Amino acid sequence: MMEKSTVYIFSCENYNVDEIYRKISLAVEDMGGINSILNYNNLDNQKKVLLKPNLLAPEKPDRATTTHPAVFEAVARFMKDAGFEVYYGDSPAFHSTETTAKKAGIAEVANRLGIIQADFESSSKVFAEEAKQNKYFNIAKGVTEIKNVISLPKLKTHGLTILTGAVKNQFGCIPGRQKSSYHVKLDNIERFSQMLVDLTMLIKPKLYIMDAIVAMEGNGPHRGKPVNLGVLLISKDPVAMDSVACGLIGLNPQKVKTVVLGERSGLGIINDIEVKGDLELKTIKKFSLPRRDVFISLPKWTRNLIEEFLISKPIYDYSKCIKCYECYEICPTRPKSIRIKDDGFPAYNYRTCIKCYCCQETCPTGAIYLKISPFRR
Numbered sequence: 001m002m003e004k005s006t007v008y009i010f011s012c013e014n015y016n017v018d019e020i021y022r023k024i025s026l027a028v029e030d031m032g033g034i035n036s037i038l039n040y041n042n043l044d045n046q047k048k049v050l051l052k053p054n055l056l057a058p059e060k061p062d063r064a065t066t067t068h069p070a071v072f073e074a075v076a077r078f079m080k081d082a083g084f085e086v087y088y089g090d091s092p093a094f095h096s097t098e099t100t101a102k103k104a105g106i107a108e109v110a111n112r113l114g115i116i117q118a119d120f121e122s123s124s125k126v127f128a129e130e131a132k133q134n135k136y137f138n139i140a141k142g143v144t145e146i147k148n149v150i151s152l153p154k155l156k157t158h159g160l161t162i163l164t165g166a167v168k169n170q171f172g173c174i175p176g177r178q179k180s181s182y183h184v185k186l187d188n189i190e191r192f193s194q195m196l197v198d199l200t201m202l203i204k205p206k207l208y209i210m211d212a213i214v215a216m217e218g219n220g221p222h223r224g225k226p227v228n229l230g231v232l233l234i235s236k237d238p239v240a241m242d243s244v245a246c247g248l249i250g251l252n253p254q255k256v257k258t259v260v261l262g263e264r265s266g267l268g269i270i271n272d273i274e275v276k277g278d279l280e281l282k283t284i285k286k287f288s289l290p291r292r293d294v295f296i297s298l299p300k301w302t303r304n305l306i307e308e309f310l311i312s313k314p315i316y317d318y319s320k321c322i323k324c325y326e327c328y329e330i331c332p333t334r335p336k337s338i339r340i341k342d343d344g345f346p347a348y349n350y351r352t353c354i355k356c357y358c359c360q361e362t363c364p365t366g367a368i369y370l371k372i373s374p375f376r377r
């Protein structure tokens, strides 16, 4: 039987770095100290740690698309104070790490504190011994070389996986456009989620610190609506952390494949979690999800049943489209499932679309939303 996991739920009303630092100290001390978490019981000169924030896209911190720089700063300071050389890195969906980190406020903190940007451009092929499905991954060299990873997920809704939290945060450890190929190879949510679980079991972050102070609901993970949840989550178990995050936003964790498959694969646990901190586990706000429901007038139990058999199609809202064509560029199918019409607006070819929602995730203006449809094409 798997051991009980602990998730710390702390109240953080705003992005006060000192307050976040204090809450991290409390949790880490309760876990036995940072050297025991990172397996550095003997002090030596190899004390390196890699912080992995969510740097999905170049957006300002108040958009809630990326891990807030105050959370990043608190963790970075804490690790520096513990004597670690601190690195950071992520591979955004479309833009460069530099551009994204600069806009997200992470680069400014890194420069000020002397945090080194790790290599997330080149990669090494790594065998995933414990994987249930994907036995090899190309992992960013920054991850394979530094090894000690602290994952800093952002709590957001997601078009494909419903929730983007602790388990999904490791997807950014695969450099650049290599990520898109996984959508083509694993063209259903079950297989894609199992890949995320396999990847997290390979990278094995030692600690997860989730920024749910301002989270995102609705059309996530890029242009959804920021929501003040006021919560900081800390755990060594990403499945337990995501399960608790689901509870905070009124989402049944059994609906999130990364959580269900994560438990089935031995990555963590869903139930019987020990909750510590200064907040109890209860729904703070029921989040709206990215998929727009056409059966809104049906009773909830009927909708839940029917949704299992339905597919969400990406739909354009041309009133928000600025014709940047990032959706076209990111589309992983060959031929692309998006064409540019004579009037310059993009249009879908649902016959070839694999419903990976990379276009919806990338769109910088929120001009793409998802609509549940009884028809696959």
Ligand code: SF4
Binding pocket: 316, 320, 321, 322, 323, 324, 325, 326, 327, 328, 346, 362, 363, 364, 365, 366, 367, 368
């Ligand atoms: S839908 Fe979004 S990503 Fe696509 S062209 Fe318009 S603004 Fe750009």
Ligand code: SF4
Binding pocket: 314, 330, 331, 332, 333, 337, 338, 348, 352, 353, 354, 355, 356, 357, 358, 359, 360
């Ligand atoms: S059109 Fe969008 S959802 Fe369809 S395959 Fe391309 S990126 Fe994925």
